[in-house]
Amino acid sequence: MxxxxxxxxxxxxxxxxxxxxxxxxxxxxxxxxxxxxxxxxxxxxxxxxxxxxxxxxxxxxxxxxxxxxxxxQHRRPRVMKVYENPHNGEMIETKGGNHRGLKAWKEQYGGDTVETWLRS
Known part of the structure; x- marks a missing residue:
């Protein structure tokens, strides 16, 4: 125009x-x-x-x-998540992302890779 x-x-x-x-x-x-x-x-x-x-x-x-x-108002309860490391078979159960072992895995293998290990 x-x-x-x-x-x-x-x-x-x-x-x-x-x-x-x-x-x-x-x-x-x-x-x-x-x-x-x-x-x-x-x-x-x-x-x-x-x-x-x-x-x-x-x-x-x-x-x-x-x-x-x-x-x-109540906060919705967090869902339990189970991650299984395919390299050593170790499992982590957590309701949040602040788990020490989960953080170590994410640092070592990368966050996207670790999220694929989510079982439930």
Whole structure:
């Protein structure tokens, strides 16, 4: 696309957005929302309160449920993995990748190779 065509397309898009903005400015519902927001922010500033404090005042259940819900979440138990070294037949059972012997194997043979030794 030439720069002139790109400019014209951008200019057209800008005109369309300006027209949309003007129609939104005439919307009485939007005007009421803007007025409400301004009055609410002035009121919050006058009483030196933040949004979280306002929510806690209006609906204390919302702020009370968040920590309780987070505490009830349980971590899924880790799956036991069994690796068998084909060179010496040694087996390692682990639930994580932090096993000393497994780390030694990965250092010696490479991580990708050791992962192929996974049995279950």
């Amino acid at each position: 030439s720069r002139l065509a790109e400019f014209r397309a951008a200019e057209k898009a800008l005109k369309e957005q300006l027209a949309q903005l003007e129609s939104m400015k005439q919307d009485s519902g939007l005007k009421r929302e803007i007025e409400f927001e301004k009055k609410l922010l002035d009121l919050m500033k006058g009483y030196d309160k933040g949004l979280r404090e306002i929510i806690a005042i209006l609906d204390p259940k919302v702020t009370g449920k968040a920590p309780a819900a987070a505490a009830k």
